[in-house]
Amino acid sequence: MRKPVELQLLDFVPFRLNRLASEVSQRLSDIYRDRFGLEIPEWRIVATLGPDRRCTAQYVAESTRMHKTRVSRAAARLAELGLLQRGSSAADGREVLLRLSAKGRRVYAALVPLALERQRLLMACLEPAEAAAFLHGLARLERSLGLPQSGDPAPG
Amino acid sequence: MRKPVELQLLDFVPFRLNRLASEVSQRLSDIYRDRFGLEIPEWRIVATLGPDRRCTAQYVAESTRMHKTRVSRAAARLAELGLLQRGSSAADGREVLLRLSAKGRRVYAALVPLALERQRLLMACLEPAEAAAFLHGLARLERSLGLPQSGDPAPG
DNA sequence: TTAGATTGGTTGCGATCGCAACTATATGCC
């Protein structure tokens, strides 16, 4: 007599990852949405550019794995808000070079400490060794799926 | 001279969780979308109900943390496809009791082994001890955020 | 040089989502 295969959704890792990510994002959103009027794609562009990086929309899309239309619209909105300068590339007339404006850098400087504090709070439920083990697994999964990691050579 | 606070998005855990979850979902979607015409919310309802459970939309919403409108529309679609029966509750006339139809149970039986195999493949990049440590951290994070876990008493 | 293919980025469009408002039933209080 063969046991029927069952699945408990609450034990299913892809579901759990989605739900966790969604919950974490939800709680994080009040700092970039409520306080600064930014949505996730815009916050990702700001964080990718950082205080001084100048790069193409293509770079942001590859690095964050966002669809290029999502990057395009988020960059348009950031430019509209005056947080981002969009310049032409001398090397390639198709490219759009993105860079934070002075106002954008001020937003970045205000946002980053809050974001890092939230990350600290999130991970505070884990002992240091547990956190390290979790992050180790996370990194392995990322690598296994071909996701860009901070040690990787710059995309493009 | 104070060092300015910086943030590498690729090291930022909330971003990494979102990106990983999105990538895993993307790769999983071909089994429930391409093969069965189901989207994530519908698949979650099917998986929550399982072969024999009968429960309310409210239960599904709390258990999966989906918005009640998302559950409502996904349930309507499943009923339209003939995978789900929606009945009235004798105890409370407002409730809608959800249960898989025979066709729904056949879809469940076909989907579950594929889903479990995908989960196995996903985790195959980790040694058993690494996988255990990762899942331990995941469970701790879930508990810390108040997310329902499989050992918890049934919601409602 | 010039036609075709490729690439970076934007836009049109249909689909999904979450919020707010709504309907209908149930409950509490007098």
Add this chain to the structure above:
DNA sequence: GGCATATAGTTGCGATCGCAACCAATCTAA
């Protein structure tokens, strides 16, 4: 009983997203 409040679920609506199509610039090769 009867009115106010709360709850389960649905629906209208505006916003976001990804795909496909498109535009413009670059590259390739005859």
